[in-house]
Each structure stands twice: as structure tokens, then as C-alpha cells.
Amino acid sequence: xxxxxxxxxxxxxxxxxxxxxxxxxxxxxxxxxxxxxxxxxxxxxxxxxxxxxxxxxxxxxxxxxxxxxxxxxxxxxxxxxxxxxxxxxxxxxxxxxxxxxxxxxxxxxxxxxxxxxxxxxxxxxxxxxxxxxxxxxxxxxxxxxxxxxxxxxxxxxxxxxxxxxxxxxxxxxxxxxxxxxxxxxxxxxxxxxxxxxxxxxxxxxxxxxxxxxxxxxxxxxxxxxxxxxxxxxxxxxxxxxxxxxxxxxxxxxxxxxxxxxxxxxxxxxxxxxxxxx
Amino acid sequence: xxxxxxxxxxxxxxxxxxxxxxxxxxxxxxxxxxxxxxxxxxxxxxxxxxxxxxxxxxxxxxxxxxxxxxxxxxxxxxxxxxxxxxxxxxxxxxxxxxxxxxxxxxxxxxxxxxxxxxxxxxxxxxxxxxxxxxxxxxxxxxxxxxxxxxxxxxxxxxxxxxxxxxxxxxxxxxxxxxxxxxxxxxxxxxxxxxxxxxxxxxxxxxxxxxxxxxxxxxxxxxxxxxxxxxxxxxxxxxxxxxxxxxxxxxxxxxxxxxxxxxxxxxxxxxxxxxxxxxxxxxxxxxxxxxxxxxxxxxxxxxx
Numbered sequence: 325x326x327x328x329x330x331x332x333x334x335x336x337x338x339x340x341x342x343x344x345x346x347x348x349x350x351x352x353x354x355x356x357x358x359x360x361x362x363x364x365x366x367x368x369x370x371x372x373x374x375x376x377x378x379x380x381x382x383x384x385x386x387x388x389x390x391x392x393x394x395x396x397x398x399x400x401x402x403x404x405x406x407x408x409x410x411x412x413x414x415x416x417x418x419x420x421x422x423x424x425x426x427x428x429x430x431x432x433x434x435x436x437x438x439x440x441x442x443x444x445x446x447x448x449x450x451x452x453x454x455x456x457x458x459x460x461x462x463x464x465x466x467x468x469x470x471x472x473x474x475x476x477x478x479x480x481x482x483x484x485x486x487x488x489x490x491x492x493x494x495x496x497x498x499x500x501x502x503x504x505x506x507x508x509x510x511x512x513x514x515x516x517x518x519x520x521x522x523x524x525x526x527x528x529x530x531x532x533x534x535x536x537x538x539x540x541x542x543x544x545x546x547x548x549x550x551x552x553x554x555x556x557x558x559x560x561x562x563x564x565x566x567x568x569x570x571x572x573x574x575x576x577x578x579x580x581x582x583x584x585x586x587x588x589x590x591x592x593x594x595x596x597x598x599x600x601x
Numbered sequence: 602x603x604x605x606x607x608x609x610x611x612x613x614x615x616x617x618x619x620x621x622x623x624x625x626x627x628x629x630x631x632x633x634x635x636x637x638x639x640x641x642x643x644x645x646x647x648x649x650x651x652x653x654x655x656x657x658x659x660x661x662x663x664x665x666x667x668x669x670x671x672x673x674x675x676x677x678x679x680x681x682x683x684x685x686x687x688x689x690x691x692x693x694x695x696x697x698x699x700x701x702x703x704x705x706x707x708x709x710x711x712x713x714x715x716x717x718x719x720x721x722x723x724x725x726x727x728x729x730x731x732x733x734x735x736x737x738x739x740x741x742x743x744x745x746x747x748x749x750x751x752x753x754x755x756x757x758x759x760x761x762x763x764x765x766x767x768x769x770x771x772x773x774x775x776x777x778x779x780x781x782x783x784x785x786x787x788x789x790x791x792x793x794x795x796x797x798x799x800x801x802x803x804x805x806x807x808x809x810x811x812x813x814x815x816x817x818x819x820x821x822x823x824x825x826x827x828x829x830x831x832x833x834x835x836x837x838x839x840x841x842x843x844x845x846x847x848x849x850x851x852x853x854x855x856x857x858x859x860x861x862x863x864x865x866x867x868x869x870x871x872x873x874x875x876x877x878x879x880x881x882x883x884x885x886x887x888x889x890x891x892x893x894x895x896x897x898x899x900x901x902x903x904x
Contacts, residue, residue: 354711357707358711360707360710361699361858364700364703365698365699368699369700438694439694441692442712443660444659444847445688445690445754447683447684447711447712448680457802557889600662601661
């Protein structure tokens with residue numbers, strides 16, 4: 325037997341000299357096909373998800389906004405505290421509706437339901453699979469992220485044209501955290517290791533995002549670190565949408581796009597390593 | 602490489618090797634499946650059957666060797682190859698909360714079918730689940746789920762079908778149902794590669810059987826040819842206390858007859874060649890079977 329060494333090449337990428345039609349990379353049909361699976365599943369559980377995503381910001385606003393503003397804080401940087409927290413809560417809604425489902429959903433589909441084995445037996449590659457999962461979470465989280473803003477409007481925040489960009493800001497940020505979650509799901513060995521991910525990343529990121537208190541109050545080191553927190557950039561962008569943008573917001577948006585691109589590539593690579601033997 | 606004039610094989614593996622750390626799951630596998638036949642890949646657990654299946658879908662990438670499926674070179678063109686083949690997995694990985702028809706529609710879309718509705722209807726007929734189309738999968742019986750799993754892999758009417766242990770762990774009634782569905786596909790001229798460790802499954806469905814052990818094919822022919830070549834025509838099963846069986850075994854082996862364990866008994870293979878006294882009078886003599894071949898070649902007890 326002669327062993328002919330072959331280069332380890334992940335399918336979907338270009339090769340040479342092979343017969344037959346080569347399917348392109350990132351085919352829209354493959355991506356929408358995978359997303360249609362998510363939509364079909366979502367139809368079975370949307371009520372619960374929607375209920376909690378509306379109730380949660382309401383509870384937070386009542387507890388922090390009304391509770392704190394009645395006793396300790398009136399306003400922050402000229403913004404009534406309820407509105408300060410309400411706009412910041414958008415970021416909380418985004419991370420919890422993107423990183424968490426990406427982590428747990430991906431892990432469960434991969435390890436317990438063998439869903440990805442089924443999908444990858446069809447003409448779909450890992451890059452398309454991951455992209456579709458991220459896009460779906462981005463769209464869903466981009467939508468749910470707007471809920472706290474709408475609730476805050478109910479608490480007296482004036483609608484502003486800049487708010488129309490909030491779904492886009494949420495979508496891009498959610499893409500980034502979806503990629504983060506998928507990459508983590510492809511890295512942990514057991515589902516309870518997500519406790520480390522939550523404690524080390526998710527909780528600090530959402531607490532030091534400028535949602536409940538302004539970053540400026542923190543020691544200088546933390547302030548610099550907070551600038552690297554995508555959630556903080558999202559909070560600033562949402563407040564820009566509500567109270568007026570500034571020039572730096574363009575850079576913030578570019579940062580979020582970069583974050584999404586980076587986690588997308590990492591998630592694809594991690595999942596390729598996990599799913600392809 | 603020498604160009605060959607004959608028809609392109611649906612599957613062509615040459616010297617395929619797949620290692621997982623220190624374990625070599627597929628070890629220089631040569632396998633050719635011509636179009637239009639059902640090839641049974643028969644081997645004990647751990648023989649490398651599932652890894653071979655994953656190599657064919659590009660879900661595992663060979664360390665060495667040449668792999669071609671429906672004219673597509675793997676792993677580079679695995680996606681194009683997958684578009685033309687249907688895969689029925691060993692494990693049920695249906696979406697349990699979603700309806701029967703949605704499970705099929707999702708895969709009709711993944712296979713880029715222009716008319717998803719028509720494909721779903723066809724698959725529902727195949728699985729005989731038209732009346733349950735709007736039920737969630739977790740409301741189906743085990744047999745229905747298995748039929749749906751099969752129909753999902755066939756939703757795009759593929760030329761080539763990979764069945765990975767299609768009836769493992771199922772009760773006999775469900776197994777028979779699935780066999781008739783698979784046989785339907787075979788009679789429609791589909792090429793089928795079916796891995797199994799059930800002798801009966803291979804006997805019933807496969808035109809040819811490739812016996813796989815330790816990552817390579819060690820024998821391949823039609824079931825009848827395999828039996829004739831490796832087991833002769835008659836097998837004699839002898840029951841009795843262990844001491845007696847040891848004695849009978851020794852005599853038969855002295856005459857050069859292979860003896861294999863058969864549950865509580867031993868089986869003297871090629872009993873037609875036995876000289877006087879090798880086959881005890883109380884032995885049960887029966888026609889040689891694929892099971893005899895399987896156990897002799899792989900050393901594994903058959904299921």
C-alpha cells in the first residue's frame with residue numbers, strides 16, 4: 325500500500341484539479357437554510373424568551389431606576405437616573421440574549437442533540453454553519469435589545485431619531501458576543517465549565533459597561549479597560565442615539581464591527597477543530 | 602495514475618488512513634462501490650465503519666490516501682459530494698420540538714431544492730407519515746422517528762445513500778420496516794453503502810459484502826461467494842458441557858477444520874469436509890452462513 329499524504333484542507337475552500345462543480349464559500353442558501361432551522365425551533369419557544377426579555381428590564385428599571393433614584397441618585401451627567409439605567413440596560417439585554425444562547429445552544433446542539441452532525445452531512449460547511457448561527461442570534465438579540473429602550477420610553481424617555489440606529493448597534497454587538505459564545509462552546513469540555521466563562525467574562529463585562537454607574541467614577545486602570553469592553557461601547561452608542569451622538573461614536577461602532585469580525589473568525593476556527601475530525 | 606475505461610465508481614477510496622492520536626481507525630482502506638449496488642460494510646464494533654462514513658462526508662479528513670465520491674475529490678470537494686448524497690446517521694438527531702414537516706423542509710432547503718413543498722410531500726410518503734406531518738417529532742413512536750430520519754436523508758432523492766448502522770438498537774419490528782424502505786431504494790437503482798454489524802441486515806440487503814476489521818477490508822464478495830470461499834457448505838453446531846466441546850474442537854482442528862464459538866455451542870465450519878468421527882452424531886448440521894464467515898474472519902462473536 326502506498327500512502328499518499330494529503331494536505332489537510334477544509335472543504336469549501338479552493339483546491340485544484342477536481343472534477344465537478346465546486347460550491348462557493350458562504351453560500352446564502354446554506355446560511356438561510358441553517359437559519360430556517362433556528363426559526364422553526366424559535367416558533368416553539370418564543371413566548372418564554374419574549375416574556376423574560378420584557379419582564380427583566382422592567383424589574384431592573386423598577387429596582388435600580390426607581391429604587392436608587394428615590395433614595396440615592398437623581399441623575400447622572402444631567403440624565404435622569406431611570407433613563408440612564410434604561411438606556412444602559414440595552415447592553416445587558418444584548419449580552420444575555422447573545423453570549424448565553426450562543427454558549428449553551430451551541431454546546432447542546434453539538435454534544436447532546438448531534439444537530440451539527442446532521443447539518444454537516446448536507447452541503448453546508450462549518451463556516452456557513454457558524455455564520456448562520458451568529459446571524460440568527462444577532463437578529464434575535466438585535467430585536468430583544470431594543471426592548472429596554474422601549475420600556476424606558478414608557479418611563480418618560482423622549483424618543484429621538486438616533487434611536488432608530490439602536491437595532492443596528494445591538495445587532496453588531498450581538499454578532500460579536502454570539503461569536504464569543506460559539507467559540508467558548510467549542511472550547512469547553514463540559515457544560516458546567518460555562519460557569520468560569522460567565523464569572524470571568526460575562527458578569528464583569530455587563531457590570532463594568534457603564535449601565536448602572538458611569539465609567540468615569542472608576543479608577544483610571546478600570547476606565548482604560550472599560551474602553552475595551554464592547555458592551556461599554558454599545559452603552560455609549562445607545563445613549564448617543566437617545567441624547568445626541570458625538571464624533572467618537574463612529575470609532576465605537578468601528579470597534580464593535582471589528583469585535584464581531586474577530587470573534588467570527590475565531591468561532592469558525594474553533595468549531596472546525598471541534599466538528600471536523 | 603492509470604486511466605481506466607470502465608464506469609466511474611460512486612465511491613473510490615485508495616489507501617485511506619485515519620488516525621486519532623495513537624489509534625489508527627482506518628488503516629490503508631481500499632474500497633470501491635460501483636454505481637447501483639448496495640454494499641454492506643460488515644464489521645465488529647471498532648472496525649472503522651463509522652470513521653469511513655465520516656471520511657466520505659468530509660466530517661473527518663483522511664491523513665493519507667485518495668478519496669473520491671461521485672467524481673468529487675475529498676476533502677476539497679466534500680461539499681459538492683454531499684449535495685448529491687444522502688446520509689442517514691446512526692444516532693437520531695432529529696429536531697424533536699419541531700414538526701415532522703419542518704424537519705424535512707429544513708433539509709430540503711439545505712439541499713437547495715427549488716420546490717421545498719413537493720420534496721417534503723414526497724419524503725412524507727416515503728416515511729408513510731403524511732398523517733403526522735404537523736406533529737412534533739417527540740410525539741412520534743420510535744419506528745416513526747426512524748422512518749423520518751431515513752426520509753430526511755433522502756429528501757433530495759440522492760444518487761448515493763450512506764446508511765450508518767441504520768437499525769442499531771431497534772426492535773425487530775421496526776428493523777423490518779426500515780429494511781423494506783431501504784430495499785425500495787435499492788430496487789430504484791440507488792447506490793447504497795451501508796455499515797452494519799448485524800449479519801442478517803447485510804444478508805437481506807447487500808448485493809455485496811465487504812468484511813471490515815481493524816480499519817481495512819479483509820474480504821469482499823457477494824454473501825454466497827463469501828460463504829463458499831470461507832465457510833464451505835455445511836456447519837455443524839455441537840452443544841454440550843465445556844469439556845466435551847474442548848475435545849470435539851481438538852479433533853476437528855486436527856483435521857484442519859476451523860472451529861468457532863457460537864454462543865453456548867461451538868460450530869465446526871466446513872463440516873462437509875470432515876472425516877469420520879470429527880462431527881459427532883448429535884451435532885446440528887446446517888447450511889454454512891455469513892455469520893460463520895464473519896466470526897472466522899474477524900474473530901468477533903456475531904450479533
